[in-house]
Amino acid sequence: MLLKLLLKNPFRHKLRALLTVLGVAIAILSFGMLRTIVGAWYAGVEFSSATRLVTRNSISIIFPLPLAYYEKIRQVEGVKEVSYANWFGGTYKDKKNFIAAMAVEPRTALDIYPEFVLPPDQEKAFLKDRKSCIAGIKLARRYHWKIGDQITLTGNIFPGDWEFVLKGIYTGKYASTPEDQFRFHWNYLNERLKKTTPRRADQVGFYMIEVKKPELAAQVSAAIDGMFKNSLAETLTETEKAFELSFVSMTEAIVVAIRLVSFVVIIIIMAVAANTMAMTARERIGEYAVLKTLGFGGREIALLVFGESLMLSMTGAAVGMALTYPAADFFKSQLSDYFPVFNVARETLYMDAAAGLIVGVVAGIFPTWRAVRLRIADGLRRIG
């Protein structure tokens, strides 16, 4: 009997129930989206591996390191493979089309990054031709590139037009692998620098190092940095994760703001839902008195009010969660310039559900308490 009443109660004010559910759904949806944006911020960190280290100039990332360090780093105990790269940046056709391009030592870079999956024949073709490049599948799709295409990038760090031939399109092994990267031969960059600006030639932006075991990371870092201490270009070696995190932490203020806002939206909807429940309970005070007269105890009444509150908020939460995926797809297509990886994490859904539950509980507490404490005579005396 009570269950039936519980199920029927929310539909007595169809419009109000609908509005409340809608409000909760919107709030949960935006909560989920904001969480996903924060997740996207950390995508680079997630992608990093425990066995990879990055060595850069200790002054800051914009200062290069000599190429001569390559052989020295290779000889450090515990190092399995070393590669090097220069961040190139650059734009394609229009200044707005920013490309995440990097000049890498191709063979070692592919070894160290097995999550960039390239078909063997394409890999061979890429390694053979100094002017060739590879691009992630998302990037290739965005600009309709096909294998064999001529691509010209305009450099902003390395001025001029740079021509490449697309020899391979890679896919990511995991969902967190960025599929919008552009890689080409470091030698191609270097040879041209030798002719145009010799002082910038034979300089490496950073070294990527794979260690034999993750436990060796600290020891290898210390060994490398110690080796170049008090030299003209001192180094700073950190795990790839710390390297990526340092970029994230520089924009931490924004992440903190988004986190904060994601909680504010939950508080707003709490106020809305609490309001609904307070009104509903106030209207039904007479009813609760009647139920009490009929012999229902406080516990059953509590179940009734609380149940309704939870039902409304959980329905809203469910709708909101269901809408998260299409909304994420939309954002992905709109904001791909900012966030190459934009995936809804499973934890986000758990947090959505938890938030829905909390909204229901908080909204229900006060009316429940009032309904339970209600004295029958007072309830019956009250009109409306």
Add this chain to the structure above:
Amino acid sequence: MGQIPVSYSFRNLFTRRLTTVLTAGGMALVVFVFAAVLMLAAGLKKTLVETGSYDNVVVIRKAADSEVQSGIERGQAAIVESQPEIATGVDGGRLVAKEVVVLINLPKRGSGKPSNVEIRGIGKESMALRPQVRLIYGRMPRPGSAEIIAGKGVSKRFVGAGLGETLHFGMREWTVVGIFDAGNTGFSSEIWGDSEQLMQAFRRPVYSSVIFRLRDSSEFGLVKARLESDPRLSLDARRESKYYSDQSELMAKFLRIMGMSLTVIFSLGAIIGAMITMYAAVSNRVGEIGTLRALGFKRRSITAAFIVESLLLGLIGGAAGLFIASFLQLFTISTMNWQTFSELAFTFTLTFEIVWKSMVFSLIMGFVGGVLPALRAANMNIVEALRTS
């Protein structure tokens, strides 16, 4: 019969205090977020507008997006320096400075997390070119020494950047001999030193930019065309104000998209909240409305009374939200600018425009939330309405 007095609507809100507080509270939070985002964008804009002067010209390497990426050979810089359009300062020197700008990675005070700080090697006239920069403590660095001065923001936020402290980079110890205040400009997030010393320390034998003041603002087109068409140079000249607003285009766009989406979503929630409240207000008072109609009040005045009630809700919410948001002006946001990779600090700034925009916004929320319930109230049948109580 005339209008229903406003005090009727006001007293209604007062009678149902809990509901009013909850609804207005929800709206206040929405207005708070709305105002906060606008204040952030205004703060960013203010910082950039004040950083660049319209009459100053920044020359950097062609295709470079920022001074950090740029490189100008000494010979090229000398050509720029000799342009006839450059203004003359009070002491008779020409107002032009060859500067070098690089990033250094410094740990923050407190958290110890590293962030990139711009360090600028300045020339003799650099201070004169930026009247907004004033030395507030200590003294200027002596030319030819390992001395630096730090912006007020930097000296507070980074380890070793305070007055009398030292920083280690480029195999040397650098003493902070002065602190400068650059107001709300990007320079507050910089460290300045002698350009020749810094170029040696960083082993970068090129300048990053040449800055000069125009002797006549209208000659910008002329000097730009001459510099950019010179085959020896391959340089790019921009007004300083344009240069700084280009620098944060990405950040400004991000704030705009973020702010707009948040505001739209949040206001939907608040409108729903107001709607629920107003519908309840109407259905609680069916008998009362019937009485009012029976007394001879017009449908129009009833609609008006409920809309006024809802607008009052919006007004209360909006005022409360703005009140809380105004305290945000005490906070400074410092974050990395993606385009320059360096730290940029700006404060929340409340402008009159934001005040009225927020108030209009909250009144619109109140109106939209109240209009449907008000119409329902007005369209009640008198007899049936009287019967329900």
